[in-house]
Amino acid sequence: MDLDLITSPEPDDVLHILYLTAITAEAMTAALAAGRRQMDWVGVYMLGCVTALGGGSVRDVVLGHYPLSWVAHPNYLLITGGAALATIAIARYVHHLRHMFLFLDAVGLVVFTVIGCKVAIGLDLPFIVVIVSGMLTGCMGGVLRDVLCNDVPLLFRAELYATVSILTGLLYVGGEMAGLPYNLVLATSMSAGLALRLLALRFGWSMPKFIYTHDLH
Amino acid sequence: MDLDLITSPEPDDVLHILYLTAITAEAMTAALAAGRRQMDWVGVYMLGCVTALGGGSVRDVVLGHYPLSWVAHPNYLLITGGAALATIAIARYVHHLRHMFLFLDAVGLVVFTVIGCKVAIGLDLPFIVVIVSGMLTGCMGGVLRDVLCNDVPLLFRAELYATVSILTGLLYVGGEMAGLPYNLVLATSMSAGLALRLLALRFGWSMPKFIYTHDLH
Amino acid sequence: MDLDLITSPEPDDVLHILYLTAITAEAMTAALAAGRRQMDWVGVYMLGCVTALGGGSVRDVVLGHYPLSWVAHPNYLLITGGAALATIAIARYVHHLRHMFLFLDAVGLVVFTVIGCKVAIGLDLPFIVVIVSGMLTGCMGGVLRDVLCNDVPLLFRAELYATVSILTGLLYVGGEMAGLPYNLVLATSMSAGLALRLLALRFGWSMPKFIYTHDLH
Numbered sequence: 001m002d003l004d005l006i007t008s009p010e011p012d013d014v015l016h017i018l019y020l021t022a023i024t025a026e027a028m029t030a031a032l033a034a035g036r037r038q039m040d041w042v043g044v045y046m047l048g049c050v051t052a053l054g055g056g057s058v059r060d061v062v063l064g065h066y067p068l069s070w071v072a073h074p075n076y077l078l079i080t081g082g083a084a085l086a087t088i089a090i091a092r093y094v095h096h097l098r099h100m101f102l103f104l105d106a107v108g109l110v111v112f113t114v115i116g117c118k119v120a121i122g123l124d125l126p127f128i129v130v131i132v133s134g135m136l137t138g139c140m141g142g143v144l145r146d147v148l149c150n151d152v153p154l155l156f157r158a159e160l161y162a163t164v165s166i167l168t169g170l171l172y173v174g175g176e177m178a179g180l181p182y183n184l185v186l187a188t189s190m191s192a193g194l195a196l197r198l199l200a201l202r203f204g205w206s207m208p209k210f211i212y213t214h215d216l217h
Numbered sequence: 218m219d220l221d222l223i224t225s226p227e228p229d230d231v232l233h234i235l236y237l238t239a240i241t242a243e244a245m246t247a248a249l250a251a252g253r254r255q256m257d258w259v260g261v262y263m264l265g266c267v268t269a270l271g272g273g274s275v276r277d278v279v280l281g282h283y284p285l286s287w288v289a290h291p292n293y294l295l296i297t298g299g300a301a302l303a304t305i306a307i308a309r310y311v312h313h314l315r316h317m318f319l320f321l322d323a324v325g326l327v328v329f330t331v332i333g334c335k336v337a338i339g340l341d342l343p344f345i346v347v348i349v350s351g352m353l354t355g356c357m358g359g360v361l362r363d364v365l366c367n368d369v370p371l372l373f374r375a376e377l378y379a380t381v382s383i384l385t386g387l388l389y390v391g392g393e394m395a396g397l398p399y400n401l402v403l404a405t406s407m408s409a410g411l412a413l414r415l416l417a418l419r420f421g422w423s424m425p426k427f428i429y430t431h432d433l434h
Numbered sequence: 435m436d437l438d439l440i441t442s443p444e445p446d447d448v449l450h451i452l453y454l455t456a457i458t459a460e461a462m463t464a465a466l467a468a469g470r471r472q473m474d475w476v477g478v479y480m481l482g483c484v485t486a487l488g489g490g491s492v493r494d495v496v497l498g499h500y501p502l503s504w505v506a507h508p509n510y511l512l513i514t515g516g517a518a519l520a521t522i523a524i525a526r527y528v529h530h531l532r533h534m535f536l537f538l539d540a541v542g543l544v545v546f547t548v549i550g551c552k553v554a555i556g557l558d559l560p561f562i563v564v565i566v567s568g569m570l571t572g573c574m575g576g577v578l579r580d581v582l583c584n585d586v587p588l589l590f591r592a593e594l595y596a597t598v599s600i601l602t603g604l605l606y607v608g609g610e611m612a613g614l615p616y617n618l619v620l621a622t623s624m625s626a627g628l629a630l631r632l633l634a635l636r637f638g639w640s641m642p643k644f645i646y647t648h649d650l651h
Contacts, residue, residue, distance in 0.1 A: 034373065035429025042380055043373030044427050057279065062491065064500035066281035074345035088427045095431045128508035143582075148360075150369045152584045156468070156477025163476055210478050210522045212469025214529045251590070252646025259597055260590025261644050274496065283498035291562035305644045312648045365577075367586045 011183050019115060020079065022108030023052040027080035029101055030145050031087035032094065037149050041085065047145060048084025049077055055141035059116050059133055063123060102201060109161065110193035113138035113168045114186065127173065134169035135162060160200040163207060168193030228400050236332060237296065239325030240269040244297035246318055247362050248304035249311065254366050258302065264362060265301025266294055272358035276333050276350050280340060319418060326378065327410040330355035330385045331403065344390065351386035352379060377417040380424060385410030445617050453549060454513065456542030457486040461514035463535055464579050465521035466528065471583050475519065481579060482518025483511055489575035493550050493567055497557060536635060543595065544627040547572035547602045548620065561607065568603035569596060594634040597641060602627030 030051035034044040053070050060068045070076045087094065094101070116137025120130040139155050139162055146153040155161050168189050175185030199205065247268035251261040270287050277285045287293045304311065311318070333354025337347040356372050356379055363370040372378050385406050392402030416422065464485035468478040487504050494502045504510045521528065528535070550571025554564040573589050573596055580587040589595050602623050609619030633639065 031427070032429050032431075035427040037369055037373070038426050038428050039373040040375075040424035040426045042383075042424050046379065047373065061278055061495055062502060063505065064281075064498075068279060071280065071342065071346050074343045074349075077345055077349065091427070091429050125505060126508045128511055129505050132508075132511065147364060147581060148370060148373070150367065150584065152471055153582060156471070156473040156481065156582070158474075162480065166476075207474035207476050209472050209474045210465070210469040210525070211472050212466050212525050214466075248644070249646050249648075252644040254586055254590070255643050255645050256590040257592075257641035257643045259600075259641050263596065264590065278495055281498075285496060288497065288559060288563050291560045291566075294562055294566065308644070308646050364581060365587060365590070367584065 011186050015111065015114070015186065018107060018111045021104065022111045023076065023080050024083045025101060025104030026052040026108050026141060027083040028087045028094075029105055031084040032091070033145055033149055034084070035088070035091065041088065044084050044088060045081040047148060048087075049080045050148065051141045051145040052080040052083075053077075053141070054144040055112055055137045055139060056116070058140040058144070059119065059136040062136065063120065063125070063133065065119060065123065103198070106164075106194055106197040106201070109138045109164055109197060110168045110190040112141075113165045113193065114172050114190060117169050117172050121173070121176065130173050131166060131169040134172070135165045138165040138168075157209070158206070160196060160205055160207065164193045164197045164200070167196060228403050232328065232331065232403065235324060235328045238321065239328045240293065240297050241300045242318060242321030243269040243325050243358060244300040245304045245311075246322055248301040249308070250362055250366055251301070252305070252308065258305065261301050261305060262298040264365060265304075266297045267365065268358045268362040269297040269300075270294070270358070271361040272329055272354045272356060273333070275357040275361070276336065276353040279353065280337065280342070280350065282336060282340065320415070323381075323411055323414040323418070326355045326381055326414060327385045327407040329358075330382045330410065331389050331407060334386050334389050338390070338393065347390050348383060348386040351389070352382045355382040355385075374426070375423070377413060377422055377424065381410045381414040381417070384413060445620050449545065449548065449620065452541060452545045455538065456545045457510065457514050458517045459535060459538030460486040460542050460575060461517040462521045462528075463539055465518040466525070467579055467583055468518070469522070469525065475522065478518050478522060479515040481582060482521075483514045484582065485575045485579040486514040486517075487511070487575070488578040489546055489571045489573060490550070492574040492578070493553065493570040496570065497554065497559070497567065499553060499557065537632070540598075540628055540631040540635070543572045543598055543631060544602045544624040546575075547599045547627065548606050548624060551603050551606050555607070555610065564607050565600060565603040568606070569599045572599040572602075591643070592640070594630060594639055594641060598627045598631040598634070601630060 027048035030048045031044050033051075034047040039047065049070075053076060057068050057070070060066065113134040116134040117130050119137070120133035125133065142161075143153040143155050146155070171189035171192055172185060175189060176182075244265035247265045248261050250268075251264040256264065266287075270293060273286050277283065330351040333351040334347050336354070337350035342350065359378075360370040360372050363372070388406035388409055389402060392406060393399075461482035464482045465478050467485075468481040471477075473481065483504075487510060490503050494500065547568040550568040551564050553571070554567035559567065576595075577587040577589050580589070605623035605626055606619060609623060610616075
């Protein structure tokens with residue numbers, strides 16, 4: 001019937017499929033973090049949901065954007081929690097799949113960022129807040145995971161993670177403001193962010209660190 | 218005047234009395250956790266309030282359900298903070314009362330869960346979100362307490378705590394949907410949850426743990 | 435043109451200037467905490483924003499008071515993040531300026547508290563909630579900083595920090611309710627809070643601690 005849709009899917013459909021892939025992958029990497037802390041199966045389920053859906057939830061609470069995505073689409077709780085549980089069964093093979101997981105995690109970072117920017121643009125928020133909305137969506141799930149695992153968030157020390165989110169957001173918002181075609185803006189911003197993240201992982205790039213050893217008191 | 222009320226109190230009045238008992242007990246156990254971290258009296262007061270009222274607050278923020286309970290009923294802040302401070306005075310006897318505290322903590326878990334489910338049902342939310350609302354109300358106070366005490370939340374590793382909340386919620390919502398009498402649904406779901414929690418404590422039941430020792434990077 | 439404004443500035447203008455000074459100072463002390471955890475530059479930027487603006491954000495989310503201040507005034511994100519980054523450049527001199535930082539941190543505590551009380555009064559909230567709103571605004575930024583740095587919040591153990599916020603809030607709200615002139619109420623409550631904080635720092639005053647060594651289980 002709609003051949004055009006088959007041969008050339010709508011970009012937002014592609015984005016949605018990437019989103020579902022990304023929350024699945026984020027939940028699975030969170031399950032591994034839970035396993036490192038010897039959490040029980042319920043803990044694995046919950047940490048999977050919080051990590052995969054927490055970034056968007058923090059964004060929505062902070063922007064007053066109700067209902068939250070998993071309240072409107074409760075099946076997201078089944079997808080992410082189910083993926084986390086499934087990870088227990090395949091844990092012995094996961095180590096061999098780690099490059100795939102790191103790739104999917106990078107995809108998640110840029111997909112979440114773009115979705116976060118879109119939400120803020122839809123609320124007519126100023127430029128800087130749009131970028132922050134993308135960052136919160138892309139990065140806060142991992143921060144919540146690390147806080148619940150009692151670690152200093154990796155985000156504050158890791159390989160260009162937040163920087164990738166900022167770059168992706170700037171390219172996406174800049175392209176939108178310049179009136180470029182949506183497909184092009186989406187593809188360019190996400191590809192550039194993904195490339196930077198993968199290069200940073202490959203070559204161990206990181207932002208300079210600030211090291212301070214005095215106490216203020 | 219209203220003999221009927223005296224001989225047969227409204228179930229929601231019973232629930233409210235159980236709620237007040239439960240937030241008092243949660244605040245007192247939180248005070249002991251504060252004492253283990255050598256917090257000062259103000260810290261004891263605040264950790265008591267956060268632990269007793271934090272679960273409902275997280276639920277209300279996540280669901281956009283304003284005003285929060287302690288904003289509408291600020292005396293809850295006096296009850297819980299006061300109970301936490303009173304714990305300092307009786308700390309030397311508390312150890313002998315620990316079975317009572319564990320019992321009251323279990324009562325709190327099922328009471329908070331049922332209240333959380335009721336709030337979500339009142340907002341016409343889907344089934345899964347109602348169960349999650351019960352869990353957030355029942356469990357998040359303890360998670361906040363553990364995060365503020367710099368521990369990995371006990372919830373993710375402990376004796377069927379979250380499982381009890383899920384079972385209670387399922388029985389409560391299932392009974393409501395089946396159109397059973399409110400009194401019966403309330404009594405059954407809370408008794409079953411309470412029994413499971415006490416049996417888990419007595420026999421050391423727990424969910425299987427997921428143990429994973431590799432690093433993803 | 436408006437000589438009166440020049441010779442006698444509006445108290446709320448003074449409050450706003452103090453607010454901008456305070457968020458700058460809070461961001462700079464947060465940068466030092468980030469440096470102690472060897473965070474990278476992006477982490478320094480983000481911890482600066484979270485610490486300086488997090489207290490007001492928690493207050494607004496908890497009270498359902500949208501939009502949050504930095505959503506309405508995104509330049510606050512540039513001021514605080516920029517101040518945090520600038521701290522890296524001047525870190526070697528900061529140790530000599532630590533008395534000034536502790537003074538500005540104390541100014542921030544009372545300014546944030548008064549602003550938090552004003553927001554809650556503007557929402558017609560009850561007395562206790564107004565005091566809590568002041569405390570959340572004054573103290574929660576530091577709690578978020580400590581949680582993200584994986585410390586037990588200093589607030590729960592430190593020199594009268596929360597107590598100063600409560601005293602400032604009580605004097606401010608009491609003065610407002612008594613119908614005293616706004617200028618006088620503002621000056622008195624903030625001066626008293628500032629004096630108590632500086633005296634507590636100078637003489638090492640602190641609230642009594644609650645020390646409890648038993649386990650409940």
